[in-house]
Amino acid sequence: MSMPIEAFASQNCSIARTLSVLGERWTMLVLRELSLGNTRFDEVQRELGVATNILSARLTTLVDEGIAERHRYSEHPERYEYRLTQKGWDLQPILLGFLRWGDRYTAGRRGAPLETVHADCGHAFHMVPTCSHCGGEIKPSTTRVRPGPGATREQRERGRPRNAALPA
DSSP states (O other): OOOOOHHHHTSSOHHHHHHHHHOSTTHHHHHHHHHTTOOBHHHHHHHHOOOHHHHHHHHHHHHHTTSEEEEEEEETTEEEEEEEOHHHHTTHHHHHHHHHHHHHHTSOTTOOSOOEEOTTTOOEEOOOOBOTTTOOBOOGGGOOOOOOTTOOHHHHHHOOOOOOSOOO
16 A cells, blocks of 8 residues: 655645655656656656556555546556646646756756757746746745744744845
8 A cells, every 4th residue: 555654744844745745766756757748557667667566656646645547548458547637737846846956966067868848939948936926036045934824833933943044
Protein backbone atom coordinates (compact mmCIF):
# COMPACT_ATOMS: atom_id res chain seq x y z
CA MET A 1 0.00 0.00 0.00
CA SER A 2 1.22 3.45 -0.87
CA MET A 3 0.84 6.25 1.64
CA PRO A 4 1.98 9.81 2.19
CA ILE A 5 4.98 10.57 4.34
CA GLU A 6 3.19 10.65 7.69
CA ALA A 7 5.89 12.62 9.52
CA PHE A 8 5.01 15.67 7.40
CA ALA A 9 1.27 15.16 6.91
CA SER A 10 0.27 16.29 10.40
CA GLN A 11 2.29 19.52 10.46
CA ASN A 12 0.35 22.79 10.15
CA CYS A 13 2.54 23.83 7.23
CA SER A 14 1.59 23.81 3.55
CA ILE A 15 5.14 22.91 2.48
CA ALA A 16 5.31 19.95 4.88
CA ARG A 17 1.86 18.71 3.82
CA THR A 18 2.86 18.97 0.16
CA LEU A 19 6.02 17.00 0.89
CA SER A 20 3.90 14.35 2.59
CA VAL A 21 2.44 13.63 -0.86
CA LEU A 22 5.25 14.62 -3.26
CA GLY A 23 8.36 14.03 -1.17
CA GLU A 24 9.13 10.45 -2.15
CA ARG A 25 12.28 10.28 -4.23
CA TRP A 26 10.71 9.20 -7.56
CA THR A 27 7.49 11.21 -7.45
CA MET A 28 8.67 14.38 -9.21
CA LEU A 29 10.24 12.33 -12.00
CA VAL A 30 7.03 10.37 -12.48
CA LEU A 31 5.17 13.70 -12.67
CA ARG A 32 7.72 14.91 -15.23
CA GLU A 33 7.05 11.88 -17.43
CA LEU A 34 3.27 12.22 -17.18
CA SER A 35 3.49 15.92 -18.06
CA LEU A 36 5.67 15.08 -21.08
CA GLY A 37 3.02 12.68 -22.38
CA ASN A 38 4.51 9.37 -21.26
CA THR A 39 1.31 8.12 -19.67
CA ARG A 40 1.67 4.35 -19.86
CA PHE A 41 3.32 2.38 -17.08
CA ASP A 42 5.89 0.78 -19.41
CA GLU A 43 6.79 4.17 -20.95
CA VAL A 44 7.40 5.76 -17.56
CA GLN A 45 9.33 2.71 -16.34
CA ARG A 46 11.51 2.67 -19.48
CA GLU A 47 12.28 6.41 -19.24
CA LEU A 48 13.10 6.35 -15.53
CA GLY A 49 14.58 2.89 -15.07
CA VAL A 50 12.75 2.68 -11.75
CA ALA A 51 11.78 -0.68 -10.25
CA THR A 52 8.22 -1.63 -11.15
CA ASN A 53 7.11 -1.99 -7.51
CA ILE A 54 8.33 1.53 -6.72
CA LEU A 55 6.69 3.00 -9.83
CA SER A 56 3.46 1.21 -8.98
CA ALA A 57 3.54 2.68 -5.46
CA ARG A 58 4.24 6.22 -6.75
CA LEU A 59 1.41 6.00 -9.30
CA THR A 60 -0.96 4.65 -6.64
CA THR A 61 -0.18 7.63 -4.41
CA LEU A 62 -0.75 10.07 -7.29
CA VAL A 63 -4.11 8.43 -8.09
CA ASP A 64 -5.14 8.22 -4.42
CA GLU A 65 -4.34 11.93 -3.98
CA GLY A 66 -6.32 12.93 -7.10
CA ILE A 67 -3.19 14.11 -8.93
CA ALA A 68 -3.52 11.51 -11.70
CA GLU A 69 -6.30 9.30 -13.00
CA ARG A 70 -6.03 5.74 -14.24
CA HIS A 71 -7.62 5.00 -17.63
CA ARG A 72 -7.83 1.57 -19.24
CA TYR A 73 -6.48 1.53 -22.78
CA SER A 74 -6.44 -2.26 -23.35
CA GLU A 75 -8.67 -5.06 -22.07
CA HIS A 76 -6.63 -8.08 -23.27
CA PRO A 77 -4.23 -7.78 -21.64
CA GLU A 78 -5.64 -5.27 -19.18
CA ARG A 79 -3.47 -2.15 -19.35
CA TYR A 80 -3.83 1.35 -17.96
CA GLU A 81 -2.42 4.78 -18.61
CA TYR A 82 -2.12 7.59 -16.12
CA ARG A 83 -3.26 11.10 -16.97
CA LEU A 84 -2.74 14.19 -14.87
CA THR A 85 -5.86 15.78 -13.41
CA GLN A 86 -6.20 19.54 -12.98
CA LYS A 87 -4.68 19.05 -9.54
CA GLY A 88 -1.74 17.36 -11.26
CA TRP A 89 -1.35 20.05 -13.91
CA ASP A 90 -1.37 22.64 -11.12
CA LEU A 91 2.05 21.18 -10.19
CA GLN A 92 3.56 22.38 -13.49
CA PRO A 93 4.96 25.60 -11.99
CA ILE A 94 6.81 23.48 -9.41
CA LEU A 95 8.28 21.29 -12.15
CA LEU A 96 9.25 24.40 -14.13
CA GLY A 97 10.86 25.87 -11.01
CA PHE A 98 12.89 22.67 -10.54
CA LEU A 99 13.84 22.85 -14.21
CA ARG A 100 15.01 26.46 -13.95
CA TRP A 101 17.07 25.75 -10.84
CA GLY A 102 18.58 22.63 -12.41
CA ASP A 103 19.42 24.48 -15.64
CA ARG A 104 21.14 27.19 -13.65
CA TYR A 105 23.05 25.06 -11.15
CA THR A 106 23.41 21.53 -12.52
CA ALA A 107 23.37 21.66 -16.33
CA GLY A 108 27.11 22.16 -16.76
CA ARG A 109 28.93 23.66 -19.73
CA ARG A 110 26.82 22.01 -22.39
CA GLY A 111 23.74 23.80 -21.12
CA ALA A 112 20.19 22.75 -20.50
CA PRO A 113 19.19 19.33 -21.84
CA LEU A 114 15.62 20.51 -22.45
CA GLU A 115 14.04 23.85 -23.31
CA THR A 116 10.50 24.82 -22.48
CA VAL A 117 8.74 26.78 -25.20
CA HIS A 118 5.77 29.09 -24.74
CA ALA A 119 3.23 27.87 -27.30
CA ASP A 120 1.66 31.33 -27.70
CA CYS A 121 4.86 33.06 -28.88
CA GLY A 122 7.13 30.15 -29.83
CA HIS A 123 10.04 31.30 -27.67
CA ALA A 124 12.00 29.36 -25.08
CA PHE A 125 11.34 30.60 -21.55
CA HIS A 126 12.29 30.01 -17.95
CA MET A 127 10.02 30.11 -14.95
CA VAL A 128 9.70 33.54 -13.35
CA PRO A 129 7.42 33.70 -10.32
CA THR A 130 5.15 36.72 -10.31
CA CYS A 131 2.74 38.25 -7.80
CA SER A 132 -0.83 37.15 -8.43
CA HIS A 133 -2.01 40.63 -7.34
CA CYS A 134 0.27 43.14 -9.07
CA GLY A 135 2.19 41.00 -11.59
CA GLY A 136 5.60 42.02 -10.23
CA GLU A 137 8.46 39.53 -10.21
CA ILE A 138 8.87 37.67 -6.93
CA LYS A 139 12.41 37.71 -5.49
CA PRO A 140 13.65 36.73 -2.03
CA SER A 141 14.22 40.39 -1.18
CA THR A 142 10.61 41.31 -2.04
CA THR A 143 8.86 38.67 0.06
CA ARG A 144 7.95 38.20 3.70
CA VAL A 145 5.53 35.96 5.56
CA ARG A 146 2.73 36.54 8.03
CA PRO A 147 0.29 34.21 9.78
CA GLY A 148 -2.52 33.15 7.48
CA PRO A 149 -6.13 32.24 8.21
CA GLY A 150 -5.15 28.65 9.00
CA ALA A 151 -2.46 29.57 11.53
CA THR A 152 -2.81 28.09 14.98
CA ARG A 153 -2.97 30.32 18.04
CA GLU A 154 0.60 29.30 18.85
CA GLN A 155 1.76 30.22 15.35
CA ARG A 156 0.08 33.61 15.60
CA GLU A 157 1.61 34.31 19.03
CA ARG A 158 5.06 33.14 18.01
CA GLY A 159 5.01 34.98 14.71
CA ARG A 160 7.59 34.07 12.15
CA PRO A 161 11.33 34.54 12.41
CA ARG A 162 12.67 37.46 10.44
CA ASN A 163 14.00 36.57 7.03
CA ALA A 164 17.78 36.25 7.07
CA ALA A 165 19.84 38.49 4.82
CA LEU A 166 18.19 37.77 1.50
CA PRO A 167 19.78 38.41 -1.87
CA ALA A 168 18.41 41.25 -3.96
